[in-house]
Amino acid sequence: xxxxxxxxxxxxxxxxxxxxxxxxxxxxxxxxxxxxxxxxxxxxxxxxxxxxxxxxxxxxxxxxxxxxxxxxxxxxxxxxxxxxxxxxxxxxxxxxxxxxxxxxxxxxxxxxxxxxxxxxxxxxxxxxxxxxxxxxxxxxxxxxxxxxxxxxxxxxxxxxxxxxxxxxxxxxxxxxxxxxxxxxxxxxxxxxxxxxxxxxxxxxxxxxxxxxxxxxxxxxxxxxxxxxxxxxxxxxxxxxxxxxxxxxxxxxxxxxxxxxxxxxxxxxxxxxxxxxxxxxxxxxxxxxxxxxxxxxxxxx
Amino acid sequence: xxxxxxxxxxxxxxxxxxxxxxxxxxxxxxxxxxxxxxxxxxxxxxxxxxxxxxxxxxxxxxxxxxxxxxxxxxxxxxxxxxxxxxxxxxxxxxxxxxxxxxxxxxxxxxxxxxxxxxxxxxxxxxxxxxxxxxxxxxxxxxxxxxxxxxxxxxxxxxxxxxxxxxxxxxxxxxxxxxxxxxxxxxxxxxxxxxxxxxxxxxxxxxxxxxxxxxxxxxxxxxxxxxxxxxxxxxxxxxxxxxxxxxxxxxxxxxxxxxxxxxxxxxxxxxxxxxxxxxxxxxxxxxxxxxxxxxxxxxxx
Numbered sequence: 001x002x003x004x005x006x007x008x009x010x011x012x013x014x015x016x017x018x019x020x021x022x023x024x025x026x027x028x029x030x031x032x033x034x035x036x037x038x039x040x041x042x043x044x045x046x047x048x049x050x051x052x053x054x055x056x057x058x059x060x061x062x063x064x065x066x067x068x069x070x071x072x073x074x075x076x077x078x079x080x081x082x083x084x085x086x087x088x089x090x091x092x093x094x095x096x097x098x099x100x101x102x103x104x105x106x107x108x109x110x111x112x113x114x115x116x117x118x119x120x121x122x123x124x125x126x127x128x129x130x131x132x133x134x135x136x137x138x139x140x141x142x143x144x145x146x147x148x149x150x151x152x153x154x155x156x157x158x159x160x161x162x163x164x165x166x167x168x169x170x171x172x173x174x175x176x177x178x179x180x181x182x183x184x185x186x187x188x189x190x191x192x193x194x195x196x197x198x199x200x201x202x203x204x205x206x207x208x209x210x211x212x213x214x215x216x217x218x219x220x221x222x223x224x225x226x227x228x229x230x231x232x233x234x235x236x237x238x239x240x241x242x243x244x245x246x247x248x249x250x251x252x253x254x255x256x257x258x259x260x261x262x263x264x265x266x267x268x269x270x271x272x273x274x275x276x277x278x279x280x281x282x283x284x285x286x287x288x289x290x291x292x293x294x295x296x297x298x299x300x
Numbered sequence: 301x302x303x304x305x306x307x308x309x310x311x312x313x314x315x316x317x318x319x320x321x322x323x324x325x326x327x328x329x330x331x332x333x334x335x336x337x338x339x340x341x342x343x344x345x346x347x348x349x350x351x352x353x354x355x356x357x358x359x360x361x362x363x364x365x366x367x368x369x370x371x372x373x374x375x376x377x378x379x380x381x382x383x384x385x386x387x388x389x390x391x392x393x394x395x396x397x398x399x400x401x402x403x404x405x406x407x408x409x410x411x412x413x414x415x416x417x418x419x420x421x422x423x424x425x426x427x428x429x430x431x432x433x434x435x436x437x438x439x440x441x442x443x444x445x446x447x448x449x450x451x452x453x454x455x456x457x458x459x460x461x462x463x464x465x466x467x468x469x470x471x472x473x474x475x476x477x478x479x480x481x482x483x484x485x486x487x488x489x490x491x492x493x494x495x496x497x498x499x500x501x502x503x504x505x506x507x508x509x510x511x512x513x514x515x516x517x518x519x520x521x522x523x524x525x526x527x528x529x530x531x532x533x534x535x536x537x538x539x540x541x542x543x544x545x546x547x548x549x550x551x552x553x554x555x556x557x558x559x560x561x562x563x564x565x566x567x568x569x570x571x572x573x574x575x576x577x578x579x580x581x582x583x584x585x586x587x588x589x590x591x592x593x594x595x596x597x598x599x600x
Contacts, residue, residue, distance in 0.1 A: 168511055168512075185529065186503060200479040207477060210467065
């Protein structure tokens with residue numbers, strides 16, 4: 001292993017588990033060896049690869065977009081309005097425009113909006129140790145995929161640049177799209193939600209988009225449990241990583257999804273029962289977010 | 301260009317168009333140059349990469365499978381029964397089993413069933429010149445994808461081996477899948493059709509699965525028109541290939557999809573209007589199917 005790999009992971013059982021796993025999968029003399037095309041790794045996004053508190057960045061985008069369109073609402077009103085209010089906001093901010101227009105609006109917002117606590121652009125609130133893990137896996141010929149409850153189109157507006165993961169490997173919730181002819185030829189108009197990519201849907205999405213069982217999966221709430229179990233059922237050696245938010249000082253300390261309300265009890269119970277690898281942010285990471293000095297997140 | 305590339309393409313405008321296009325896209329000094337991640341090519345499958353007459357192989361699979369399950373029916377009965385009979389057959393043969401069981405059943409069938417006219421296994425009825433095109437594009441760092449009306453799971457049982465295209469780039473019609481816990485852990489049960497990947501759906505599927513506009517698209521019926529138009533609207537240089545079935549002696553001479561009934565009139569009109577490249581099988585290809593001497597298709 002390159003000694004600089006996982007530089008911002010403290011020496012710990014979690015770091016060792018990653019090193020041992022990658023060594024076993026990539027060593028041609030190992031009984032666990034797999035050729036590069038079979039090295040599929042899947043990651044949740046919100047709370048696993050970047051900060052999801054106090055609410056997902058995508059929801060902040062939706063609120064800002066709604067205000068821009070003359071329909072301002074607050075996070076408090078949204079919480080009070082429950083699921084109907086959330087769906088109304090998502091319809092307003094995520095449908096009725098072309099995929100190109102949506103992408104452009106997201107990119108504009110991402111370049112300007114800042115997180116209230118850290119005062120940084122949202123793509124700078126990715127986890128530096130996880131960027132290093134993605135790079136380490138890519139160097140070892142793993143294909144890293146994102147399977148998130150967030151929107152595919154929203155994530156693709158920044159995830160490829162920030163994580164170094166091509167758009168086709170960034171998969172989330174999706175709506176139907178309608179083909180029409182615009183001024184510049186065919187275009188796709190975004191319609192209502194078709195697939196909410198959470199919980200039991202994640203294995204179905206992995207089957208549809210990858211067509212292979214992953215050997216590594218990482219998540220942080222019960223909404224990721226099915227995905228981790230799906231990877232654990234691969235017949236060869238596998239690794240499951242459970243990111244635990246234990247760091248109120250540098251990030252947040254919580255065990256419940258900020259909006260959908262998924263907890264972590266089932267995930268932690270499965271991790272204990274099946275020997276999955278717990279990643280305790282406070283204990284296992286030297287830093288959480290990339291250094292402020294750089295204007296963009298640093299990939300290892 | 302490697303002189304051996306496209307060995308079974310006769311010297312013709314079609315072959316030259318492919319060479320010119322690939323040279324322009326890959327030459328760093330060319331105004332049309334694109335870096336490898338942007339070299340996305342999409343292909344229809346039935347009638348574009350392999351023989352679809354007298355009916356799609358997948359339908360032959362469905363008929364054989366139905367007979368195996370004690371519900372024999374004939375192609376003639378199927379034609380008489382129209383869409384309801386077809387859906388009934390697909391439900392019987394394609395749902396109610398796990399994705400692993402379906403994959404295994406397909407592979408067993410593909411290894412034994414033979415085409416009535418050529419007496420060969422279906423995966424041997426791919427087009428040798430198209431295998432060479434796929435190889436030539438891969439050598440030039442293109443990512444080749446299949447977007448077919450055929451079923452994703454059926455295609456993945458053989459397409460990766462035969463075309464050298466990884467499963468995640470083999471996309472067709474799909475059903476919902478339901479996660480359940482079986483004897484060996486989590487498994488996915490195949491349910492009814494959710495997305496019929498033909499016509500206007502193809503650009504939506506490309507957006508969902510690739511997230512980039514393709515620069516090359518190939519098809520053979522009006523069901524592929526939207527996909528070819530979608531690629532043509534890419535702002536850079538693009539190439540559209542229209543495969544014409546003109547060869548009754550070596551394959552078939554027809555201009556209509558064998559089951560769904562899509563014609564070719566709209567596709568050919570667009571090809572003429574927009575200067576797309578016609579590939580006339582009788583005129584442009586030295587061979588159609590791979591040599592019989594080998595037991596498996598030959599990739600160039």
